[in-house]
Every structure is written in structure tokens, then in C-alpha cells.
Amino acid sequence: MIKTKKIHKEIETLITGAGTILISSHVDPDGDSLGSQLALRRYLVSLGKKVWIVNHGSIPSKYMFLPDIDRIVRIDNFKSEDRFDLAIILECPDPGRTGDVKHLIGANMPMINIDHHPDNSGYGKIAHLDSGASAVAEMLTEYFLEVGYKIDDPAATQLYTAIITDTGRFRFSSTTRKTMEVAGRLIELGADPRYISDNIYYSFSESTMRLIGKVFSKFELFDNGKICLMALDNDMMRLNDFNSADTEGMAEYTLFGRGVIVGGLLKEMGEGSTKISLRSRNSINVGEVAHRYGGGGHNNAAGFQIDLPLKAAQEKILKDLREIVNGTV
Amino acid sequence: MIKTKKIHKEIETLITGAGTILISSHVDPDGDSLGSQLALRRYLVSLGKKVWIVNHGSIPSKYMFLPDIDRIVRIDNFKSEDRFDLAIILECPDPGRTGDVKHLIGANMPMINIDHHPDNSGYGKIAHLDSGASAVAEMLTEYFLEVGYKIDDPAATQLYTAIITDTGRFRFSSTTRKTMEVAGRLIELGADPRYISDNIYYSFSESTMRLIGKVFSKFELFDNGKICLMALDNDMMRLNDFNSADTEGMAEYTLFGRGVIVGGLLKEMGEGSTKISLRSRNSINVGEVAHRYGGGGHNNAAGFQIDLPLKAAQEKILKDLREIVNGTV
Incomplete structure (x- = not known):
């Protein structure tokens, strides 16, 4: 606790x-990347800083409801001549x-590295770093x-969104008493659990819903139902005009079945x-x-791309x- | 707060x-009924009481993982000659x-009525009564x-299950800072968010998963997508040999679509x-x-049965x- 106070002080200084200040995160930012970056930006702006959030990769459309989301710039579109005094990487x-x-x-730009991944290199x-968060x-x-810093309504929404998505709706084993207390505090400060959940988890287009129907009709089980694979082939993707990022949440469905311990969604x-x-x-x-395969992720959720056709x-x-x-079994 | 302390004292006395002691709840018990009844039973048993949980209606199979679930008796099977000194209705x-x-x-049996429904008659x-809970x-x-009372691992699991299901996974507007703090406390006391979520929300049989596929392929949208109806006809139900209680959670899917404000699942x-x-x-x-139509429920989730064929x-x-x-719109 004292250690955390000390590092908070150092960050503030x-x-x-x-x-x-430049804010960034990992390639193909997820809910925690986006929500955390946006809340950090609000804080920095409140201190009178000039802030750029620049990421590599696009924003999944389910996050477009987030306050200030238009403040995030894709590296391909970043044209400013600004020089940064500091980079904060989340x-x-x-x-x-x-x-x-x-x-x-x-090379000489100071960096602040805030992360909860256990494999963080400590740069x-x-x-x-707090792998318990x-x-x-x-x-x-x-x-x-x-x-x-007085967390306002938009910042509470951004932070709550980050937490709910990175815990898989308060489901992963990373969800602790502290997680729930922080989330509760954010609700009190203006995060609306219903509005946020609806936007993230109940906001499919009609064509996505029909695609879910296909995915659930055609999944395959292997090894006595321990492995479940679902696939979206080119025709299905094209037919529905999908952005790959928008089908990300569908990987969750591979674990819907009783007894399934590993699931894979192939696109x-x-x-x-x-x-x-x-x-x-x-x-x-x-x-x-x-x-x-050169991909990334956590123990229970990870992904990669491979140069092979679907089959x-x-x-x-x-x-x-x-x-x-x-x-393991 | 003082008022709550006073009523807690009265209950204890x-x-x-x-x-x-008899414990019961509403017909066709839901997650909050079941989890709360089971935790209350553990507490009463720890005090040396003889306890019966008797309900009208069957237990949805997703709750069969709950500790002590076999202690719940259906009224049709209740044969004991025991006389109760007290009924606690949750x-x-x-x-x-x-x-x-x-x-x-x-007629003269004292009753304790613990509820959060705003329309509780005060019996x-x-x-x-706390409609804010x-x-x-x-x-x-x-x-x-x-x-x-020292809430142990099974009781924490029972109570957490009740909260997660009655808030629709911490989603309904009833979810407050206090809700999250209580849930956090239960995690600390032994409730495993992953294990519980997996059992409730990720435990479909293979045939149910295929049924989900059908439901998502055949839903209908009305009034510019504001209304979504999904249907399970006799053939689909028979083909998959379903218990009606097991398809309950599927009603949630009717709100998956962006812009849908009312959904209905017809079985x-x-x-x-x-x-x-x-x-x-x-x-x-x-x-x-x-x-x-003689049914029941809350503002955002309700149900009834009607003597008409599907169409x-x-x-x-x-x-x-x-x-x-x-x-309203």
C-alpha cells in the first residue's frame, strides 16, 4: 500500500x-485499453496538458458509445508535428x-508504463505494475x-467499461473484492451498468444476430465435448459485411456448452x-x-492470425x- | 441504518x-429465491434449528450446482408431519x-417476510422490505x-448466485455501489465468480446450443427493429426434449439487437x-x-402463459x- 502511494506520487510528479503527453496501448486496442486511455486523457486535460491518444489498429464498433471516443487517433492518420514530453503506455x-x-x-522520452499483465517487461x-489488478x-x-482527481460521469463510464470488458463481465478469476469495490465506486460516480452493458453486449446488428444463428447451428465438438470450434468462413463474413473486430465477442460463445473447456473461433x-x-x-x-504463433493474450483468452486457409x-x-x-485433464 | 439494525434484531429474536422453521418463496423459484433460501437454511442450521425449504415449482437445471440444492423440497413431494413454529418467506x-x-x-404461525419487490403487500x-436492494x-x-454469522464458502456461493442472477449479471439499474460491495465481500468469503458464471451462463447442452442457433436464425423484428420476437415451436421443443425452465435464459437474447427496446420469447x-x-x-x-395476463415479474423482465397456439x-x-x-417512444 505504501509502495503504491509512493509510485502514485512519482507518476504525479x-x-x-x-x-x-502521448498515450498509447497495445495493437488492436481492447476495452481496457480504450476506456483507460480515455479516462487518463480526461485527467490530464483537467491538469491543462495537451494530450494525444494514438493507437495502432481500429476500434471495435461496440466501443463507439464511449465518451470522447473521437479523441483516439489511428497511427495511420496521425499527422501532428507535436513533440511529446512524456509517453504513458497502458x-x-x-x-x-x-x-x-x-x-x-x-529514445530519450520518459515513459510511464501502467499494466496488469504478468509478462510485462518492466520498461x-x-x-x-500490478498483476493482481x-x-x-x-x-x-x-x-x-x-x-x-474528481472522476466525473464520462470518466466513470470509461473506467467501468474497461473493467467490465477486461473481467469478462466480472467473471474471470482476476475479479476480486477490490475489483467489485472499485466498480461500485464508479457506479456511484456516474457509470450506468445497464447503459454500458447494453452498449457492449446487447448491441448487435441484425446481420450479426443472424450470423450468431449460423455459428450456433454449425459449431463442432471434439474429444467428448471438451473442445468446441466455431467458424466464420469468407462467405459468411462477406455476406454480412463484417469488420473482424466486431465479431471478437463471439469467441465467448465457444464456451457456452456444458463440459467445454477450450473453445476456438476461426475467422x-x-x-x-x-x-x-x-x-x-x-x-x-x-x-x-x-x-x-506470435499472438498474445491471457491464460483464458488469447488470439493470433495464421497464414493458412480455414480448413x-x-x-x-x-x-x-x-x-x-x-x-491437463 | 438504525432502522435496519432494529429489524435485524427483531428477526434474530x-x-x-x-x-x-419453514422457508419458502414465490412459485417457480428463481436464482434469488433459491440462493437466498439455501443460505438462510445454512444460517438457521448453524443455530441448531430444524429447517424445511418447500417451494411450488421445479428448479431450473442451471442451479443444480448450488451447494445443498437437494435440501429443497417440492410441495408435491412434501410428506413431513413436522409442525412449524415460524415461516420465513423470501x-x-x-x-x-x-x-x-x-x-x-x-393461521397463527408467525411469518417473516423479507423482500425487495416494490409491490410487496407488507404481510x-x-x-x-427494501426495494432499493x-x-x-x-x-x-x-x-x-x-x-x-460466519458466511462460509457454500453460503457465499449461494448468495452470490442469487445476486448475479437477480441483477442480470450486475446489469439492471438495481445494481448499486452497495450491491458491488456485497458481491465483493462474498468473493472474499469464497464465492468464485468464474465457477458460478460458468455454471449459470455457460452450461448449455449441445442440443440447447443448436436450439440457440435456430432461435437466432429465425427471430423477427418489428416496428423499425424496436421489437424483437423469438419463438420455440412444439417441434423444436420436442426435438430437443426441453424442460421449459431450461430455456428461460434465452429471453435475454431478444434484447441482443441494437435498437431493440422490447423483446419476447414465445414457447x-x-x-x-x-x-x-x-x-x-x-x-x-x-x-x-x-x-x-395473470403473470408476474419486474418492469424489465416478466412472463406469463396464455391459452393460445403460438401464432x-x-x-x-x-x-x-x-x-x-x-x-413511450
Whole structure:
């Protein structure tokens, strides 16, 4: 606790000395990246800082309801000549994982690294790391309460969204008493659980809903139902004009079945490439599988892309999943 | 707060004087009924009481993982000659809503009525009512902490299950800072969010998953997508050998679509009868519609059964839903 207070103080001091600040996160930002970055921006703006949020990758459309979301710039569109005094990198185990944003970070530019990934490399002038936190937003909320920043309605919404998505709706084992207390505090400060949940989890387009129907009609079970694979082929994707980011949440459905311990959603990305999202229960580690293919994620939720057409990708991943399932059960 | 302390004390005193206690809840018990009853039973047993939980209606199979669930007796199977000194009725607006259990409650038997429904009639020797509570389990947890009952792992699991289901996964507007704090406390005391969520929300049989596929392929949207109806006809139900209680959660899917403000799931129950579960967002009150047909529920989640075949039932309910949608939007 005293250690946390000390690092909060150090962060505050470093921020105080900076005029123009860059915020970024990992490639293909998720709910925790986006919500945490936006809340951090509000705090910095309240201190009179000039702030840029720049990310590599696009924003899944379910997050477009977030206050200030239009303040996030894709690196491809970033044209400013501004020079940054400080970079604050959130939810990113290594600066290389910011993708092309890393080119904006000068060799001597101080970095603050705030993360809850256990494999964070510890980079930055200040590395504020807490692998026990459910989300970076949980850490940020504590920081804000500590330094006396008055979290307003939009910031509460941003932070709550980050926490709810990074805990899989208060479901992952990272969800602790503290997580719930922080979320409760954010509700009191203006986060509306219904509005936020509706926007994230109950906001499918008609065509996505029909696609869900297809996915649930055509899934396959393997190894006595322990493994469930669902697939979206090119035709299904094209027919419904999908953005790959918008089908991300569907990976969750692979674990809907009783007895399923590993699930995989395969999305055909044009010809010859397949994006695979993996989900698992308990101690089954799919993060390790994703790492093997250059992807990333956590023990129970991970993903990667592979240069194989759908069928071949399915055969390959099924082999890997069988190995971890039979190695652990 | 002082008022709550006083009523907690009164409850404790009444319980102290009783030897054999009946616990019940409303017909067709839900997650809050079941979890709260089971936790209350553990507490009473710890005090050396003889306890019976008797309900009218069956237990949805998703709750069969709950510790002590086999302690719940259906009124049809209740054969004991025990005489009760006290009845504690949870989550039940009126003693009549206990169904046939009401015949077990003698005219002079003291009753404790613990509920969070705003329309509770205030019956009982003690009526502990808090319409601001997200669930009766939230109220019970506070009671347990107040009287010094050491909530153990099974009780924490029972209470957390009650809260998560009665808030629709911390989603309904009843979810407050206090709800989250109570849930956090229960996690600390042994409730496992992952295990509980997996059992309730990720535990479909293979045939149910295929049924979800059908429901999502065949839903209908009306009035510019504001109303979504899904239907399970006799063939679909028979084909998959479903218990009606097991498809209850599917009503949630009717609100998956962006822009949908009212949803209805229609289940054909043999010939000539249809069970309808309604869901709505925000201020749209489907509870009122369900009441009109002799059903029950809350503003945003309600249900009833109607003596009409599927098609005719759909026409009738669509007419009602159009009225409330166009009256409010």
C-alpha cells in the first residue's frame, strides 16, 4: 500500500513536469485499453496538458458509445508535428506491442508504463505494475482517488467499461473484492451498468444476430465435448459485411456448452489467412498456444492470425488444443 | 441504518424462539429465491434449528450446482408431519404467490417476510422490505454480517448466485455501489465468480446450443427493429426434449439487437398454450403487460402463459408490445 502511494506520487510528479503527453496501448486496442486511455486523457486535460491518444489498429464498433471516443487517433492518420514530453503506455507488456506507435517514442522520452499483465517487461522510467489488478482501469481508478482527481460521469463510464470488458463481465478469476469495490465506486460516480452493458453486449446488428444463428447451428465438438470450434468462413463474413473486430465477442460463445473447456473461433480473413480467438476455462492456458504463433493474450483468452486457409488452420489448432486438453485433464 | 439494525434484531429474536422453521418463496423459484433460501437454511442450521425449504415449482437445471440444492423440497413431494413454529418467506410479494405452500402456513404461525419487490403487500409479523436492494440475498448478506454469522464458502456461493442472477449479471439499474460491495465481500468469503458464471451462463447442452442457433436464425423484428420476437415451436421443443425452465435464459437474447427496446420469447407448450417471456430496456414496462395476463415479474423482465397456439399468441402480444412501444417512444 505504501509502495503504491509512493509510485502514485512519482507518476504525479512526472506528469506535472510534462506539457504534451502521448498515450498509447497495445495493437488492436481492447476495452481496457480504450476506456483507460480515455479516462487518463480526461485527467490530464483537467491538469491543462495537451494530450494525444494514438493507437495502432481500429476500434471495435461496440466501443463507439464511449465518451470522447473521437479523441483516439489511428497511427495511420496521425499527422501532428507535436513533440511529446512524456509517453504513458497502458495495458501493454512491451513498447514493441504498440505497433507503429513505437516510432513516435523518442529514445530519450520518459515513459510511464501502467499494466496488469504478468509478462510485462518492466520498461519505462516508471513501471507501475500490478498483476493482481483485474484491469489497468482498476489501477487508474485507485490512482485518481489517491491524487484527488474528481472522476466525473464520462470518466466513470470509461473506467467501468474497461473493467467490465477486461473481467469478462466480472467473471474471470482476476475479479476480486477490490475489483467489485472499485466498480461500485464508479457506479456511484456516474457509470450506468445497464447503459454500458447494453452498449457492449446487447448491441448487435441484425446481420450479426443472424450470423450468431449460423455459428450456433454449425459449431463442432471434439474429444467428448471438451473442445468446441466455431467458424466464420469468407462467405459468411462477406455476406454480412463484417469488420473482424466486431465479431471478437463471439469467441465467448465457444464456451457456452456444458463440459467445454477450450473453445476456438476461426475467422477466414480473405484467402489463405485465418484469425483464431481462443478461450478456455480454469487452468487451461491458451495464451501459451497463441504465443507460439506470435499472438498474445491471457491464460483464458488469447488470439493470433495464421497464414493458412480455414480448413487447414482448423486442423492445426485442433491438434494444439488436443495436446493441452489431454495434458491437463 | 438504525432502522435496519432494529429489524435485524427483531428477526434474530423471532428466530431464536423457534425450533422448526419453514422457508419458502414465490412459485417457480428463481436464482434469488433459491440462493437466498439455501443460505438462510445454512444460517438457521448453524443455530441448531430444524429447517424445511418447500417451494411450488421445479428448479431450473442451471442451479443444480448450488451447494445443498437437494435440501429443497417440492410441495408435491412434501410428506413431513413436522409442525412449524415460524415461516420465513423470501422474495415473495404476497403469501398467496407461494402457491400450494400457503396451505402449510397456519393461521397463527408467525411469518417473516423479507423482500425487495416494490409491490410487496407488507404481510407477516415482521416485514423486512427494501426495494432499493438488488436482491434478497443482498439484504440477507447484510443481516448475516450484522448478526455475526460466519458466511462460509457454500453460503457465499449461494448468495452470490442469487445476486448475479437477480441483477442480470450486475446489469439492471438495481445494481448499486452497495450491491458491488456485497458481491465483493462474498468473493472474499469464497464465492468464485468464474465457477458460478460458468455454471449459470455457460452450461448449455449441445442440443440447447443448436436450439440457440435456430432461435437466432429465425427471430423477427418489428416496428423499425424496436421489437424483437423469438419463438420455440412444439417441434423444436420436442426435438430437443426441453424442460421449459431450461430455456428461460434465452429471453435475454431478444434484447441482443441494437435498437431493440422490447423483446419476447414465445414457447409453445403442447397444443393451444404458449409461454411468453418479455424483456425490455429502460422505462418500457413489460411487467404491466404480464400482469394483464395473470403473470408476474419486474418492469424489465416478466412472463406469463396464455391459452393460445403460438401464432395467435404472437399476434396478440405483438399488439400489446406495439402499444407500449409507441406510447413511450
